[in-house]
Amino acid sequence: MIKARWRDDDNPVPGALKPVYNSSDHTLAGYRYTCVGCGGDSFLPVYDKSTGKGWEVVGDPEAVESLNIRPSIWHKDGCGWHGWLVNGEFISV
Numbered sequence: 001m002i003k004a005r006w007r008d009d010d011n012p013v014p015g016a017l018k019p020v021y022n023s024s025d026h027t028l029a030g031y032r033y034t035c036v037g038c039g040g041d042s043f044l045p046v047y048d049k050s051t052g053k054g055w056e057v058v059g060d061p062e063a064v065e066s067l068n069i070r071p072s073i074w075h076k077d078g079c080g081w082h083g084w085l086v087n088g089e090f091i092s093v
């Protein structure tokens with residue numbers, strides 16, 4: 001289990017996230033994410049009902065210590081890490 005934390009772009013550590021906002025309306029676009037398994041850089045877009053893709057944020061999207069997103073995160077084109085972010089903690093499956 002790895003605690004999620006806000007991402008420092010100068011020192012990204014596995015399990016770090018950073019909210020990214022749409023420039024047009026300042027709504028949440030998604031999270032820049034440093035893979036728990038390999039430290040690779042990726043982006044998790046928030047759920048878009050027009051495409052049916054993306055991650056749903058449950059609870060306060062700016063509270064990393066209690067952040068929940070779903071479905072699970074799977075680095076299928078990379079290291080293969082697969083797990084959930086529940087209550088601010090990454091849990092491997």
Ligand SMILES: [Zn+2]
Pocket residue numbers: 035036037038039040075078079080081
């Ligand atoms: Zn990875």
